[in-house]
Amino acid sequence: MELGTRAPAQAQANPLREGLRLERTPAPCALVIFGASGDLTRRKLVPALYALSVQGLLPAGFTVVGAARSEGTDEGFRASLRQAVERHGRLPVTDLQWASFAEGVRYARVDLDDPEGLAPLRTVLEEVDLERGTAGNRVYYLSIPPSGIANVARRLGEAGMTTPPAQSGFVRLIVEKPFGRDLTTSRALDEDLHRHFDESQIYRIDHYLGKETVQNLHGFRFANGIFEPVWSRQYIDHVQITVAESIGVEGRGGYYEESGALRDIVQNHIMQLVALVGMEAPADFSPETVRDEKVKLLRAIRPIHPDDALDTTVRGQYGAGWIDGEQVPGYREEPGVSDASLRETFVALKLDIDNWRWAGTPFYLRTGKRLPRRATEVAIQFRRVPHSPFGGQLASPAGAPVAGAIDPNLLVVRIQPDEGITLRFNAKVPGQAMRIRTVNMDFLYGSSFLTESPEAYERLLLDCMLGDATLFAREDEVEEAWRLCTAVLDGWRAHPPSVDELPDYEAGTWGPKAAHDLLARDGRSWRRP
Amino acid sequence: MSAAALETVRSGHVSGLHAVTSALAEMRGSMLRAGGDDTRGMRLSVLTLVVACADRASAEKAGEVVERMASRHPTRAIVLVGDPDGPARIEADLSLSCSATGGQQVCMELVRLEVGGESARHLRSVVGPLLLPDVPAHLWVVGAAPLTQALSPDALELCERIIVDSDAYPDPAATLAAVALVTAAVGPLPAIGDLAWRRIRGWRELAGRVFDTPELRGFVQGIEDVEVRFAGTRPSAQALLFGGWLRSRLDRPGFRLPSITPIPDGGEDEGGELLGVVLNASHRDRRARIEISGDATRRTTAVSVEGAMRTTSATWTVGVERPGIVALVGAELEEQGPDPMYAAALVAAVGEAR
Numbered sequence A: 001m002e003l004g005t006r007a008p009a010q011a012q013a014n015p016l017r018e019g020l021r022l023e024r025t026p027a028p029c030a031l032v033i034f035g036a037s038g039d040l041t042r043r044k045l046v047p048a049l050y051a052l053s054v055q056g057l058l059p060a061g062f063t064v065v066g067a068a069r070s071e072g073t074d075e076g077f078r079a080s081l082r083q084a085v086e087r088h089g090r091l092p093v094t095d096l097q098w099a100s101f102a103e104g105v106r107y108a109r110v111d112l113d114d115p116e117g118l119a120p121l122r123t124v125l126e127e128v129d130l131e132r133g134t135a136g137n138r139v140y141y142l143s144i145p146p147s148g149i150a151n152v153a154r155r156l157g158e159a160g161m162t163t164p165p166a167q168s169g170f171v172r173l174i175v176e177k178p179f180g181r182d183l184t185t186s187r188a189l190d191e192d193l194h195r196h197f198d199e200s201q202i203y204r205i206d207h208y209l210g211k212e213t214v215q216n217l218h219g220f221r222f223a224n225g226i227f228e229p230v231w232s233r234q235y236i237d238h239v240q241i242t243v244a245e246s247i248g249v250e251g252r253g254g255y256y257e258e259s260g261a262l263r264d265i266v267q268n269h270i271m272q273l274v275a276l277v278g279m280e281a282p283a284d285f286s287p288e289t290v291r292d293e294k295v296k297l298l299r300a301i302r303p304i305h306p307d308d309a310l311d312t313t314v315r316g317q318y319g320a321g322w323i324d325g326e327q328v329p330g331y332r333e334e335p336g337v338s339d340a341s342l343r344e345t346f347v348a349l350k351l352d353i354d355n356w357r358w359a360g361t362p363f364y365l366r367t368g369k370r371l372p373r374r375a376t377e378v379a380i381q382f383r384r385v386p387h388s389p390f391g392g393q394l395a396s397p398a399g400a401p402v403a404g405a406i407d408p409n410l411l412v413v414r415i416q417p418d419e420g421i422t423l424r425f426n427a428k429v430p431g432q433a434m435r436i437r438t439v440n441m442d443f444l445y446g447s448s449f450l451t452e453s454p455e456a457y458e459r460l461l462l463d464c465m466l467g468d469a470t471l472f473a474r475e476d477e478v479e480e481a482w483r484l485c486t487a488v489l490d491g492w493r494a495h496p497p498s499v500d501e502l503p504d505y506e507a508g509t510w511g512p513k514a515a516h517d518l519l520a521r522d523g524r525s526w527r528r529p
Numbered sequence B: 001m002s003a004a005a006l007e008t009v010r011s012g013h014v015s016g017l018h019a020v021t022s023a024l025a026e027m028r029g030s031m032l033r034a035g036g037d038d039t040r041g042m043r044l045s046v047l048t049l050v051v052a053c054a055d056r057a058s059a060e061k062a063g064e065v066v067e068r069m070a071s072r073h074p075t076r077a078i079v080l081v082g083d084p085d086g087p088a089r090i091e092a093d094l095s096l097s098c099s100a101t102g103g104q105q106v107c108m109e110l111v112r113l114e115v116g117g118e119s120a121r122h123l124r125s126v127v128g129p130l131l132l133p134d135v136p137a138h139l140w141v142v143g144a145a146p147l148t149q150a151l152s153p154d155a156l157e158l159c160e161r162i163i164v165d166s167d168a169y170p171d172p173a174a175t176l177a178a179v180a181l182v183t184a185a186v187g188p189l190p191a192i193g194d195l196a197w198r199r200i201r202g203w204r205e206l207a208g209r210v211f212d213t214p215e216l217r218g219f220v221q222g223i224e225d226v227e228v229r230f231a232g233t234r235p236s237a238q239a240l241l242f243g244g245w246l247r248s249r250l251d252r253p254g255f256r257l258p259s260i261t262p263i264p265d266g267g268e269d270e271g272g273e274l275l276g277v278v279l280n281a282s283h284r285d286r287r288a289r290i291e292i293s294g295d296a297t298r299r300t301t302a303v304s305v306e307g308a309m310r311t312t313s314a315t316w317t318v319g320v321e322r323p324g325i326v327a328l329v330g331a332e333l334e335e336q337g338p339d340p341m342y343a344a345a346l347v348a349a350v351g352e353a354r
């Protein structure tokens, strides 16, 4: 059975597809990429489309139309895409397979400042409909900077290109992160989009949700009977979610100055992980049921009042240091970054979830750049045994690690880079005495059984073409996440750090001391991922 | 310890830290895929062992020791040689060895890592990303690496346990003093393990056992003087720690505090091994002399008790196996947290030596 995928079979079920890999293939359609010359197009989108094509997962007649503001030709565009796939793709490019993919690649110049500026695109699409049978089905992928999104949606609306062709046809819009900069701007963006698109047409992408390992969270929780009973405040002491990057801002200092770690990672990826870990079991895996449950969880998070932001959150910024045996500059020394920047490159926060399952069991979240290693992990720390018959201390009053203590059980879902699941338990050391030792049991899980798992974008692009929005963020999910993050941002803005308080952590360390203190106050400590 | 046949599943050489991390990830994959149907898909690990070596030759030897511990300690071992003054480089030989016994598969990942140039002054940034998550990291300082390095803030921050051999240094008394200083400063973690302390374990056991017998129990409160004979010319860490241990254990109300004399055998053997212990004790009107002596294979305990009326004596001999480096380090790896006996012995030994 495939979990988290297909909505219950809709309209025209095809009896010949039953039992095959996919229960449906998408209807023939054209995927229009706005921002076709951009980085994301080259690194992720086109390699993903090519991989889907090679695996035979795309419908016959599938066509990619690159829409860009500069002059270009179909041939030139195809050549640049081939280069991109050769460089960034996970599958080797063969002439035969490329030729069949390239047949369905077109280029259209658009002028987004001109109300008539989409005419050339419309012409190309009409040709494609005729030649390749795409029947007016469209997916518009907005791989452009956020500032341009509303405008493109408007132009599409004005040009009458947002209405689905017929009963069974579709027109969909994929929007990249960041979705707004705060609650107000994300709502405004929703309004702008809704003027021309129905919510059911909008697919807000969060590529974390396309990762096999993130979907495994569903599989792990809801396909195994033994974990769900202990998945609550009764047995879980707390949850830690870490998204650690060892890289810095990689030349995107200008972008980062505007966003920061909270907007870049917490609002989308981490909040999605929180929802997946904390949600109740959905009755089925249809998009609305799953997303309803996620939203319920997000709504149960205790709001952080801006005045309390400094008590329950920690922001930090890295200074120069050493990573992987190499010297790296501090954030303020990166190109495009002000030398007095107050922008956070690290966030830690504590969330309380006010519902029956989680009351009293906090979720601690952290993300940062220039941390010692790259790792995205969810760690479920179970409660300690109530009494140790083996002697030794059980708990530490000050939150410091306690020597000789019996470690509580820990379940770690590793999302990247080494996906899998680890259970830490205690076992007796062989020998006469009763001595206890910590053992990690490391499991392959789900996708790791496959030789190579699909890239997140493959899964998500395909789902969108199929009309399955389960793995995309719905308006209310985004809004709830922004509600929380905006309050934190407001609190931070009201109490800015002084220029010389930052940087407060050295590149290559696990963040500022304040992050340590945040957990130490509760008698806990961060794990080492 | 029965050593199940170890089979090398993978091995290879890579340059640069990124290559090391991806090679380790691949090894993890093959570890999970190796083995029979019942062991596939799972691996066990108990700790990361970082082995700090002064040079390539000692790294060679340490690597062999580590490999011999593989079946009992499913670990990731990083045998590290740093050369800050050499050319900038990070080179690694990696190997994955597994042994399967009775449906259980135990694997060890071994990384022999050479770090040259500036990076070798920032080893935390090199070693940190290689540590296994959520299990302890132990640092074994091989030979007489400078203690300032072995117990550097980086090492203290990264590791849960630091294993040194205080007898490997030319001045054991000063070494113990330095270790004591660090132990006092860092609190319970990381814990310090000392191979010299582990070597005298058998001697402590024999000395303790003497007073288990009801007729001799009373004498433990009246130990007056102690001679500790050891191989070498200046008090070895083992001799000092043995004396420190006695003093710390006997330093309690109603007990005598014995005088302790380390006696060098003057031989060339600089190992510092204990050769014999003589305890003189009194209880009421009786006096006892307890002598434990031994060599590499057996130890003899001779007890004679002199009373007003009669003198009794008894002798017993036990066969021993002087623990080799594999057993010593292996035992350290099974420890969690500090050993309060060691901490107390250390403080007393340092006080004594001053």
Ligand SMILES: NC(=O)c1ccc[n+]([C@@H]2O[C@H](COP(=O)([O-])OP(=O)(O)OC[C@H]3O[C@@H](n4cnc5c(N)ncnc54)[C@H](OP(=O)(O)O)[C@@H]3O)[C@@H](O)[C@H]2O)c1
Residues within 6 Å of the ligand: A034, A035, A036, A037, A038, A039, A040, A041, A067, A068, A069, A070, A112, A142, A143, A144, A145, A146, A147, A148, A149, A152, A176, A177, A178
């Ligand atoms: N790159 C990543 O790894 C990544 C990861 C996650 C999310 N994203 C998001 O994905 C989107 C694209 O990222 P990217 O890195 O590819 O961006 P990019 O390279 O900065 O820009 C993409 C393309 O957008 C077009 N463009 C620029 N300004 C525009 C405007 N005002 N209106 C319409 N088109 C405009 C340009 O293409 P033409 O000049 O050819 O029209 C440009 O090449 C962004 O929203 C970004 O936040 C990117």
